[in-house]
Amino acid sequence: MVNVQNVTFSYTKKAELLTNLSLKLETGRIHGLLGKNGEGKSTLLKLISGLVFPKVGTIDTMGFNPSKRLPEMLREIYFLPEELPQLTLSIENYEKVYAPFYPNFSAEQFNNYLKEFDIDNKKSMLNKLSHGQKKKVFVAFGLATNTKLLLMDEPTNGLDIPSKGQFRRMVASNIDENRCLIISTHQVHDLDSLIDNIIIMEHHEIVFNQPIEEITKKLLFRVAERNEKTDHVLYSEDTLRGLYQVCKNTTGEDSKLDIELLFNAIIVNTKEISKLF
Numbered sequence: 001m002v003n004v005q006n007v008t009f010s011y012t013k014k015a016e017l018l019t020n021l022s023l024k025l026e027t028g029r030i031h032g033l034l035g036k037n038g039e040g041k042s043t044l045l046k047l048i049s050g051l052v053f054p055k056v057g058t059i060d061t062m063g064f065n066p067s068k069r070l071p072e073m074l075r076e077i078y079f080l081p082e083e084l085p086q087l088t089l090s091i092e093n094y095e096k097v098y099a100p101f102y103p104n105f106s107a108e109q110f111n112n113y114l115k116e117f118d119i120d121n122k123k124s125m126l127n128k129l130s131h132g133q134k135k136k137v138f139v140a141f142g143l144a145t146n147t148k149l150l151l152m153d154e155p156t157n158g159l160d161i162p163s164k165g166q167f168r169r170m171v172a173s174n175i176d177e178n179r180c181l182i183i184s185t186h187q188v189h190d191l192d193s194l195i196d197n198i199i200i201m202e203h204h205e206i207v208f209n210q211p212i213e214e215i216t217k218k219l220l221f222r223v224a225e226r227n228e229k230t231d232h233v234l235y236s237e238d239t240l241r242g243l244y245q246v247c248k249n250t251t252g253e254d255s256k257l258d259i260e261l262l263f264n265a266i267i268v269n270t271k272e273i274s275k276l277f
Contacts, residue, residue, distance in 0.1 A: 001027040001149060001180040002048055007057030009043060016204075017043055020057070023199070023206050027148070028177035032191045033184040034263055035201035041184040042082060044201075045151045048182075049079045062148060075102055078142045082154040084134055091137055092122040104146035113140035116166055132158040139167060143174045150181045156190040168194045188259040198259065200266050208266045210277055212257055218276045220249040221258045234272055235265035248276065 002025040010016040017040045025031055035041050046052045047059055050066030050073070059066055064073040087094065091114070099105040114122070117136040126134055135158045142150060156164050171194060175181050185191060198215065200208040224230050224243040232248035244258070246265040266273055 001025050001062060002182075003058075003060040004044075004048070005058045005060075007047065007054040007059060009040075009047060009052065009054050011043075016055075018047075018204055021204075021206060023209065025180060025182065026197075027180045028175075029180060029197045029211070030171065030175055030195045031180070031182045031197045031199055032188075032195035032259070033182055033199045033201070034188055034191075034259075035186065037186060039201040040204045041186075041201055042153050045079065045153055045182065045184055048149075049077050049151055050074075051079070076148040077151065078102070078145045078147045078149075079151040080138055080142050080153060080155055082157065084131070084138060087126045090123050090125050091119070094126060094137075095122070095141070098141070099145075102145040102147060106144050106146060109146075110140055110144035113143055113170055116170065117163065130158075132160065132163065135159060136163065139170075143170055146179075148179055150175075150179065151184075152181070153184045154187070155183060156185065156187060164190055188263055192259055195259075198262065200263060202267055202270065207270050208274065208277075214277065215262065216249075216255060216257055217252075218249055219255075219262070219273070220247040220251075220253055221245070221255040221261060222247060234269050235261070237261065237264065246273075 004021060004023040007018060007021045008016055009018040033041050043052065047054060048061055048066060050069045053067045062073060062076060064070055066073065089097065095110060117140060119133065119136055126137065139155055142152065156167060159167060171181065183191060183195065197211045198208065199206060222245050223241055224245055226243060230245060230247060232250055233245050234248065235246040237244040244261055246261055
């Protein structure tokens with residue numbers, strides 16, 4: 001679906017934001033792109049969709065060069081940016097203007113998603129909505145486009161707790177083997193139980209890219225007593241409940257993935273964990 005090879009990018013001549021970055025993404029998966037603020041996650045999404053162009057390297061998006069911004073590619077991509085556009089349109093008119101660009105757009109799905117988000121009046125003006133309400137409209141529209149590639153940058157920012165749960169349910173029911181979704185976020189808890197492939201950026205590089213089934217096969221997530229001796233510990237956090245640990249899974253034991261714990265472990269112990277994959 002997406003193949004980024006040896007890409008270097010910078011907004012200014014002084015400093016490169018991404019250097020020699022490579023990444024392959026498969027269809028039929030929900031990819032979580034994780035990293036601290038300023039790592040280049042948003043820029044990577046813009047490169048994939050052709051909104052900015054690489055200085056060096058190549059990008060293949062669904063068989064297209066995204067820099068050319070061909071209509072055949074654009075109709076199969078929906079990009080939800082973190083900073084939403086300021087439009088003086090009603091929800092109803094936004095649909096009339098933009099839905100025709102997406103041949104697989106479903107008005108029925110759009111209406112259902114809006115109702116699930118408790119947005120009943122499509123005559124409401126987008127510029128009069130709160131940030132959270134506006135975010136719901138654009139999330140609902142993006143899912144209803146049914147594009148092959150869906151890119152979302154911090155989609156849960158501005159959503160309250162019930163709405164985040166609704167978002168996860170909508171996304172889970174919307175993605176199939178023909179679609180690919182990339183969600184960029186630094187709020188790892190919001191992606192819990194949703195994503196099935198984890199990508200982590202650190203120092204403006206991809207330092208980890210693995211499906212969840214491989215992660216839980218090779219890593220063990222556990223809580224240990226403070227005085228308990230544990231072998232093969234790769235990372236440990238001292239909490240009120242005890243030691244939260246990421247260990248080598250030498251016995252094939254099943255454990256529940258803790259995304260935040262994994263993220264912290266990768267940042268602290270990238271080399272040792274990378275050797276297992």
